[in-house]
Amino acid sequence: MPNHQELEKIASQVRRDIVRMVHAVQSGHPGGSLGCADYFTALYFEILKHNPQNFEMDGEEKDLFFLSNGHISPVWYSVLARSGYFPLEEMSTFRKIDSRLQGHPTTHEGLPGVRVASGSLGQGLSVACGAALTKKLNQDSNLVYSLHGDGELQEGQIWEAALFAAHQKVDNLIATIDWNNRQIDGDVEDILSLGNLRAKFEAFGWEVLEMDGNKMADVLDGLRTAKDRTGHGRPVVILMKTEMGQGVDFMMGSHKWHGIPPNDEQKEAALAQLEETLGDF
Numbered sequence: 001m002p003n004h005q006e007l008e009k010i011a012s013q014v015r016r017d018i019v020r021m022v023h024a025v026q027s028g029h030p031g032g033s034l035g036c037a038d039y040f041t042a043l044y045f046e047i048l049k050h051n052p053q054n055f056e057m058d059g060e061e062k063d064l065f066f067l068s069n070g071h072i073s074p075v076w077y078s079v080l081a082r083s084g085y086f087p088l089e090e091m092s093t094f095r096k097i098d099s100r101l102q103g104h105p106t107t108h109e110g111l112p113g114v115r116v117a118s119g120s121l122g123q124g125l126s127v128a129c130g131a132a133l134t135k136k137l138n139q140d141s142n143l144v145y146s147l148h149g150d151g152e153l154q155e156g157q158i159w160e161a162a163l164f165a166a167h168q169k170v171d172n173l174i175a176t177i178d179w180n181n182r183q184i185d186g187d188v189e190d191i192l193s194l195g196n197l198r199a200k201f202e203a204f205g206w207e208v209l210e211m212d213g214n215k216m217a218d219v220l221d222g223l224r225t226a227k228d229r230t231g232h233g234r235p236v237v238i239l240m241k242t243e244m245g246q247g248v249d250f251m252m253g254s255h256k257w258h259g260i261p262p263n264d265e266q267k268e269a270a271l272a273q274l275e276e277t278l279g280d281f
Helices: 004-025 030-035 037-047 070-082 088-093 124-137 156-167 188-192 197-203 216-229 264-271
Strands: 064-067 144-149 173-179 207-212 236-241
Touching (some): 004 030, 004 070, 004 216, 004 264, 037 070, 064 124, 070 088, 124 173, 173 216, 197 207, 197 236, 216 236
Parallel strands (some): 173 236, 207 236
């Protein structure tokens, strides 16, 4: 069982992977990926009950994870590879023709770890609800996790699913919101304000938690607390405060790096700030 310092080292390597993948093809979404590296690392290396060596699409007797904001695929691909779902070298094929590592996760090439295509925003919570209800029907006590962008909450389907989850008492579901207040065109508050998210989810009948998504110890505590809150008749949502571009100083504090790659000089500047801990792919 890794401690939070060991997980921080893994997260640093994951951030290096993100920068290198996006730079190599001059395409992709580094900002949100960097911001969520701690969450993904904690989830896959400590919290999630999964078996990388025995991946099956039905996920019976395993926890399931669904990435709704699929454009942050680089962080997911890094963690999937680093936890053993596919070879590290495959990260060098990111966003290339015929690669299994498309810009948004897909299923037609059969990439282990990915159970649903995503990136068309707003759909992931509905998928997670269906998977969680299936586990209930099958008397499978494992949990379903999902991740969503805060800008994604501007999609109406999210709130339809939120109503459904509470009404159906989908209490084996833990949804997390990447609450960085950035989207591709600017700050969420300026584009379409979400108002009081805690009050909204509570009004919809959810159990609401908050955590700092860029402090590993807090992420671990938050996810463990969320697990403890399952099974009590209400779905659980974590409002996770992050910084877009976390770990790379010139990418932080702005929406600019939502979806543009670093150039050669910027890549080297970014990597100089991120410790290589597990070896680059």
